Each structure stands twice: as C-alpha cells, then as structure tokens.
Amino acid sequence: MKREETDVLIVGLGPVGAALAVYLGSSGVSTIAIERDTGVYPLPRAAHLDHETMRLLHLAGGAEAVAKASQPLSAYEFRNGAGELLMGFRPEGDLAPTGWPTSSMFHQPTLEDALRARLAKIPCVSVRLGHALSTYEENGGGIVATVAGPDVAHEIAARLIVGCDGGNSVVRRVAGIALDDLGFDEPWLVIDTRLKNGVERLSTIGLQHCDPARPVTSMPMSPGRHRWEFMLMPGETAEDVMSDARLAAMLAPFADPASLDIERRAVYRFHALIARQWRKGHTLLAGDAAHQMPPFMGQGLCSGTRDAANLAWKIEAVLRGRANESLLDSYQAEREPHVRMITEMAVAMGKVVCTQDAEAARLRDENMLATPEAARRSAMPGLDGLKSGVLPGGGAVFPEPWLPTGARLDDLVRYAPILIVRDECEASAAFGDRGGFVARAGFFADSHGDLAALMGDAAAVLVRPDRHVFGVGATATLVAAWNAYLASGVAKAEAIAAA
Ligand SMILES: Cc1cc2nc3c(=O)[nH]c(=O)nc-3n(C[C@H](O)[C@H](O)[C@H](O)COP(=O)(O)OP(=O)(O)OC[C@H]3O[C@@H](n4cnc5c(N)ncnc54)[C@H](O)[C@@H]3O)c2cc1C
Structure with missing residues (x-):
C-alpha cells in the first residue's frame, strides 16, 4: 500500500x-x-x-x-409565551477590546x-x-x-x-x-432562509421565544439571511416537520413565508x-x-x-x-x-x-419576572480568561493594540507570541531570535489606554500566540518563564515567576 x-x-x-x-x-x-x-x-x-x-x-x-458578510447582534433576548422579557443581554460599545464586534x-x-x-x-x-x-x-x-x-x-x-x-x-x-454527558439531549428543526426582494434583515435582535407550546429561536445571520429554530414536541419526528407545507406553517407566525426562500433545513439533537x-x-x-x-x-x-x-x-x-x-x-x-x-x-x-411543560413554564416565568425588568437586562456575559498556562495575573484576552496607521498589531504579527517592552534589552532580543515578535510600547496608538492599563509600571507584557496574556513584569523574567513553560509545562513557569 x-x-x-x-x-x-x-x-x-x-x-x-x-x-x-x-x-x-x-x-x-x-x-x-x-x-x-x-x-x-x-x-x-x-x-x-x-x-x-x-x-x-x-x-x-x-x-x-x-x-x-456579517452583521453585529444588537441584543439577545429570552421572552416567554406572552412576549415578556425573561432576560436580555446587550453588547457594550461597538467594538470589544479585541477590535471586533462583541457578536x-x-x-x-x-x-x-x-x-x-x-x-x-x-x-x-x-x-x-x-x-x-x-x-x-x-x-x-x-x-x-x-x-x-x-x-x-x-x-x-x-x-x-x-x-x-x-x-x-x-x-x-x-x-x-x-x-462525559452533561445531560442535555433535545431535538430541534433548524431552517436557514434567504430574504427576498433585497431585504437585508428582519431584526438585529436574537430572540428565544420560550413558549412551552413550541420553543422557537429567531436569529439574524449574514445580511439577507435569517434563521429560525423550532423545538420538536414530544412524539414529533424529523419526517413530520421537514415538508415545505409544515415549514411554511411553522414560519407563518414570525414572517410571511412568501417573502422567504428556504435555503437549508435540518433536524439536530443538541447535546452537551x-x-x-x-x-x-x-x-x-x-x-x-x-x-x-x-x-x-x-x-x-x-x-x-x-x-x-x-x-x-x-x-x-x-x-x-x-x-x-x-x-x-x-x-x-x-x-x-x-x-x-x-x-x-x-x-x-x-x-x-426548552421548557415544554406549561406549569413548569408558569413557575419559571413567575420566578424570573419577580426581578425588576432593569435587573433582567445585562451586558453580554464575558467569558473567563485562561486559568493555567499563564503567570499569576496573566490569562486575560489581550486587548488589540492599534498602530498609528490604523492597522491592527494582529495584521503585522499573525499567529506568534508577542513581547511588548518599554525598552529593548538582551532578553527581548533573545525572544525575537526564537521566533517571537518584539515591539516597543511607544509604537502603538493606544488611544483607549488599554495597553497602558495592562502594563501599569511593568517593563513588559508577554502575549501567547492565542492572544492570552502570559504575564506582565520584568522582561527577563517573562522570557525565562516563557521558555520554561515551553520546555516543561506550566508548573515550572509559575515556579520561576514566584521566585
Ligand atoms: C444548529 C446549530 C447552530 C450552531 N450555532 C453555532 C453558533 O452560532 N456559534 C458557534 O460558535 N457554534 C455553533 N454551532 C456549532 C458549530 O457549528 C460546530 O461547533 C462547528 O461546526 C464544529 O466544527 P468542527 O470543525 O469541530 O466540526 P465539523 O464542522 O463537524 O467538521 C468535521 C469535519 O470532519 C469531516 N470528517 C468526519 N469524519 C471524517 C473522516 N473519517 N475522515 C475525514 N473527514 C471526516 C466531516 O466531513 C466534517 O467536514 C452550531 C451548531 C448547530 C448544529
């Protein structure tokens, strides 16, 4: 062979x-x-x-x-069968610190x-x-x-x-x-549609209709497209819901089926x-x-x-x-x-x-609506940074530093580790020799002050290729800790940092 x-x-x-x-x-x-x-x-x-x-x-x-070919999501809302807001999330600002829209x-x-x-x-x-x-x-x-x-x-x-x-x-x-099964197994029909007549969007809000009679998701996609997802009810099969006539009937409460072309359809079981x-x-x-x-x-x-x-x-x-x-x-x-x-x-x-039991949904609503509406609204949930593989104080997602030209540092560096220093030194030269990218802090526009806030008084910040902050501190310490981490894993790197 x-x-x-x-x-x-x-x-x-x-x-x-x-x-x-x-x-x-x-x-x-x-x-x-x-x-x-x-x-x-x-x-x-x-x-x-x-x-x-x-x-x-x-x-x-x-x-x-x-x-x-994308559009930002303006909000993500969960509403009950009566249309009342159970919880809602909004992005903060147009661009996240990475330089891209939150969603x-x-x-x-x-x-x-x-x-x-x-x-x-x-x-x-x-x-x-x-x-x-x-x-x-x-x-x-x-x-x-x-x-x-x-x-x-x-x-x-x-x-x-x-x-x-x-x-x-x-x-x-x-x-x-x-x-490992985290205990979730629910069947959903997913329908992607193209909007006819040059319509770009039906809404910029992602919506979960938490209606026990039929939970439904409504999501904008790229401009000119919209998605609906319908939970299958007990006893329903994929064959039951995939016909054109059934799709049109399910879509009708949300949009005129004649204004949509159905591009793709599938039934999935959602797992964890x-x-x-x-x-x-x-x-x-x-x-x-x-x-x-x-x-x-x-x-x-x-x-x-x-x-x-x-x-x-x-x-x-x-x-x-x-x-x-x-x-x-x-x-x-x-x-x-x-x-x-x-x-x-x-x-x-x-x-x-996915609550399909009417009494359970009523209790859910009563419980969630007991909180004032303002408290049911919050910013889009942020995700944790890295908890290991970084020095103490590291782990956050590195905010994108912009160049005075308006380009991103990411345009320049692509997928490599980055060392940003106040002043070049022997350790930073050695880091550069081993394939890392070295830049001086003063090189950046930093108009929002993100880099300054991250570095504080420190001499350097070292960023992993996946754009998590490895550590902030003295240049030689960071470089030694990075090399130790590469050579033998996180424990030794932490030991060096603590020394
Ligand atoms: C309805 C739905 C909505 C979703 N929405 C989101 C969302 O909004 N945001 C999000 O981040 N994620 C979402 N996801 C999840 C996301 O689509 C998947 O996590 C992602 O596609 C996984 O990518 P993957 O490359 O790991 O696997 P896949 O995309 O499944 O790719 C695996 C590839 O391996 C190939 N393959 C399989 N076996 C072999 C073999 N033996 N030899 C060679 N090739 C093989 C397959 O052909 C396939 O191309 C959604 C998923 C679903 C079902």
Missing part, C-alpha cells in the same frame, strides 16, 4: 481543522489535512461568532470575508471557504478532499493511518494525528476516548458532551470531536477555534524539539475548564428555553 509521511495529520476540514491547518502551516509545520467530503458542510450550523473568535480567525485569514452574525460556509482559500496558499499544508480516515494505529514514534480516497486506500504516517472530525469522530472512537481525554499518546482531539454543546450561547465553533489556537504553537514547539511532549497535556488542562463553563451556561440557558 502507498505510504506518505508528514508531521501532523489533521482529520476533518471543518472550520476547526481548517483553522488548525492554517496555524500549523503558517508556522511551517508539514501537515496533511484529509476531509471525507468534497465541499463544505451544506446544512445550517453556526450563525454567531464572538469577538475573541473573530480575532483568532483573523490570525487564520478567515475574518475579513466573514466581517464583510457577529454570519454564514458558516463563507468562513469555511475563506479558510480553505488561505490554506491553498500555504505550501507545507496538503489538503485532500474526498479522503476519509478508516482507522489508524500507534507505532511508537507516531501513528499510521489508513485513508480511503477516491481511488485506492493508502497509508499516512504522522508524528501526531488531530481529530477535528466532528461529533461522530472516528479518531475519538479509534483512540477509545469516552465522553465533553471528551475525557483530549490527548492520548500521539492523538489529539479538537472542536466538536472534543466537545459538543447546545447552541444557546453560539459557542461551539468559537470553542473549537480556541482549541486550534491553543494547540498549534504547542505542536510546533514539540515537533521542533523546543518543548517537552508534556506541553501537549497543558492543552486539555487549559481548554477544558473553559469549555465546561460555557457548556454549563449553554445547558442552563437551554433549560430556560
């Missing part, structure tokens, strides 16, 4: 596999990405991206196309096309569409995979395999990795599942292969993108011998608590929405 060799084999070229392939490829890591299908996934999926994810996708070359409503295929276009320009990444992983084996120093292509099966030997192959991950199954191991030997899992959450926070793809951004530089450092393999274990340690927190929030929101 024909055999090829590569450093990393990515299985699945959904958005997470594609973002990971760009990050690895832009770091010069030889990568083969195989994808079972020949086109991007045709059914409705992600419609919302948060600002942190837009920034990470910008580093992967995917955000510009999305930004052109962008978009069309997932636009993103996937943009990432694939970027990949096509990266020579060390080879994309194989129409190639499916059949199975693989560990072979000491790596893995050997059997891949079924359009013609014959062949083997790919790789030092690492990353399963980005979605909820039914073959990689996860072959690796024998079990899932987290893989117990995200790394096992030479296997890693990312995106839906590692975790699935109900879409009430719009965070599945966002979380998968964070996985890719957390993982790629660690893989590169390990493959180049700059880091111990144990650095790969920090991936799950850093990412899983974040995913678990978001999944639990999404499940809690889902339980508010």
